[in-house]
Amino acid sequence: MNLESSIQSIVKDAVSKLYALEVELAQIQIQKTRKDFKGDLTVVTFPFVKAAKKSPEATGQEIGEYLQANNGLITGFNVIKGFLNLNISKNYWLQLLNKIRSADNFGYNMDGDCEIMMVEYSSPNTNKPLHLGHIRNNLLGYSIAQIQQANGWKVVKTNIVNDRGIHICKSMLAWKLFGNGETPESSGLKGDHLVGKYYVEFDKAYKAEVKALIEKGMTEDDAKKSAPLIQQAQQMLVAWENHDPEVYALWEMMNGWVYAGFDETYKQLGVDFDKIYYESRTYLDGKAKVEEGLRNGVFYKREDGSVWADLTADGLDEKLLLRADGTSVYMTQDIGTAALRYNEYDIKKMVYVVGNEQNYHFQVLALLLDKLGFEWGKDLVHFSYGMVELPEGKMKSREGTVVDADDLISEMIDTACETARELGKLDQSSEEEIEKIARMVGLGALKYFILKVDPKKNMTFNPKESIDFNGNTGPFIQYTHARIKSVLRKVDELNIATDVPVTENLPLSDKESNLVQLLSLFPAIVREAGQEFSPAVIANYIYELVKEYNQFYHDFSILREENPELKYFRIVLSAAIADAIKKGMYLLGIDVPERM
RNA sequence: GGCCCCGUGGCUCAACUGUAUAGAGCAUCUGACUACGGAUCAGAAGGUUACAGGUUAGAAUCCUGUCGGGGUCACCA
Numbered sequence: 001m002n003l004e005s006s007i008q009s010i011v012k013d014a015v016s017k018l019y020a021l022e023v024e025l026a027q028i029q030i031q032k033t034r035k036d037f038k039g040d041l042t043v044v045t046f047p048f049v050k051a052a053k054k055s056p057e058a059t060g061q062e063i064g065e066y067l068q069a070n071n072g073l074i075t076g077f078n079v080i081k082g083f084l085n086l087n088i089s090k091n092y093w094l095q096l097l098n099k100i101r102s103a104d105n106f107g108y109n110m111d112g113d114c115e116i117m118m119v120e121y122s123s124p125n126t127n128k129p130l131h132l133g134h135i136r137n138n139l140l141g142y143s144i145a146q147i148q149q150a151n152g153w154k155v156v157k158t159n160i161v162n163d164r165g166i167h168i169c170k171s172m173l174a175w176k177l178f179g180n181g182e183t184p185e186s187s188g189l190k191g192d193h194l195v196g197k198y199y200v201e202f203d204k205a206y207k208a209e210v211k212a213l214i215e216k217g218m219t220e221d222d223a224k225k226s227a228p229l230i231q232q233a234q235q236m237l238v239a240w241e242n243h244d245p246e247v248y249a250l251w252e253m254m255n256g257w258v259y260a261g262f263d264e265t266y267k268q269l270g271v272d273f274d275k276i277y278y279e280s281r282t283y284l285d286g287k288a289k290v291e292e293g294l295r296n297g298v299f300y301k302r303e304d305g306s307v308w309a310d311l312t313a314d315g316l317d318e319k320l321l322l323r324a325d326g327t328s329v330y331m332t333q334d335i336g337t338a339a340l341r342y343n344e345y346d347i348k349k350m351v352y353v354v355g356n357e358q359n360y361h362f363q364v365l366a367l368l369l370d371k372l373g374f375e376w377g378k379d380l381v382h383f384s385y386g387m388v389e390l391p392e393g394k395m396k397s398r399e400g401t402v403v404d405a406d407d408l409i410s411e412m413i414d415t416a417c418e419t420a421r422e423l424g425k426l427d428q429s430s431e432e433e434i435e436k437i438a439r440m441v442g443l444g445a446l447k448y449f450i451l452k453v454d455p456k457k458n459m460t461f462n463p464k465e466s467i468d469f470n471g472n473t474g475p476f477i478q479y480t481h482a483r484i485k486s487v488l489r490k491v492d493e494l495n496i497a498t499d500v501p502v503t504e505n506l507p508l509s510d511k512e513s514n515l516v517q518l519l520s521l522f523p524a525i526v527r528e529a530g531q532e533f534s535p536a537v538i539a540n541y542i543y544e545l546v547k548e549y550n551q552f553y554h555d556f557s558i559l560r561e562e563n564p565e566l567k568y569f570r571i572v573l574s575a576a577i578a579d580a581i582k583k584g585m586y587l588l589g590i591d592v593p594e595r596m
Numbered sequence: 597g598g599c600c601c602c603g604u605g606g607c608u609c610a611a612c613u614g615u616a617u618a619g620a621g622c623a624u625c626u627g628a629c630u631a632c633g634g635a636u637c638a639g640a641a642g643g644u645u646a647c648a649g650g651u652u653a654g655a656a657u658c659c660u661g662u663c664g665g666g667g668u669c670a671c672c673a
Contacts, residue, residue, distance in 0.1 A: 036616090165673065459608085462607085543610095550636060
């Protein structure tokens, strides 16, 4: 039983004996005492004042006296308004630190039954390079996989690549028409950027055609449909579906360039996948599954031959699943991919990391999968995250306001490198080491910046101001870790044994016991982050821990402390905190350096 | 228009399973290295939590309405 629940039950006894009031344990609020008040834990006494028929202060006083008499760990208390602040014995915190140290993998809750959770994230189209929006997706997806793993799930990270469709044909067509055989090798351009370039070329040429047609008197709608380029692209899609050898070869070659480009970006970003699905191979399964649903009467066919799902009974609309010509739509493909995954893995929980503009889509998908008999369909998690906006609004590829992923990553690393040199931090390090650290710090800044924000919310990203390295940032946390490691290296040189428990009856300051208390919350935070699907919960916790530690570090000496046992306690505390920082950042997909 | 989400100091974010003086960081101003790492620490200034009602002992948080912003309502993915 932990301290909080034992206090809860004593409070229950107290109000029962003192005021003949029976309350549920869960209703008794115990919280960490707020910063500006004296104490470790706080009991909220307002719910009891009515029964007590006394002022909140008097009630708090009475309950406080009862608690102190009945729990040896409570060494004192004070009452402010209706808040009963309890002081907990310093020895309790010392013992707790020993427990934390000896805990097996402290912070991670690996006692689950290890069932499979599949996390789908990234899911790019193969017609243009990744941008800032994908970065948020990738970081969230990777981090949530790490977090769920730390909560006892066996996580399978997966990616569904949108490698077919009209958008790919546009790039292909433009390359064929204007490319002059340009390749990544011949131009030195990264594959995905090269293909993206032709996607833009297509758009330009297409718009020019449309404009010309409108000037000849055509309506805009007609012009858009009858422009030669779009018609050619559509023909190309049909040819692709019929496996026309020439088109297929072109498609394979250009997709190959894009994959190589994406792999590079993923590697830079430090994310990976256990299993990659390609839409070009799953869309046919979707059709099969829909036809099965049609036979079972789950879906129905209209006169023109198109297949629909009627969700009006569930408060939604009717949804198209197969076009009249038998070709599939987005939803069909998601059903197909689901079917394939369901056959390949014993999935207990399916998580889709997809932007919140698709909330409706996933609401529908959950219903459809359920109707089709997928056990996890109804409970699928749409990990819906907000958009990344620029100060001037949404990113728009047409207006060239898209922040490219590769550019951003390398800028971050460059900035980290410059900053390190300016500060003269790494004068003794080799070039290779500097590069390695700059990468960690630059990426750490980017990742933390994005992950510290509640994923559900839209966020603003200002590329000009770039990302700070001071304050509530990744580097701030990394710095603290490096600093502790530096102290620990000295400890090592001094040959201080660090494998024995800390002793009791030390004159701990409130700052120190508070740090132990904060540290002890780590496992609960990891659990909460898993339940809430929120890396931000971990990011904010680590920040708080680090901030507290830095204050301690500033105000107290570690190695110069004269009392050897207290000195040892501080070493152990620092090491435990460095460990928690590292583990927490690991869950965010952020590396922490030994020095920086 | 229907449905969904959001509105917190100049800026970026916390707190949103109700509870103390609404917390941080950036930017601004002022301090702290003969110290274990100054990418740090301390302090100042800056908010009637969009607005108006309601529920409550207690509301940024819950309810209703208004205003403002975003998303979605495709035989695009």
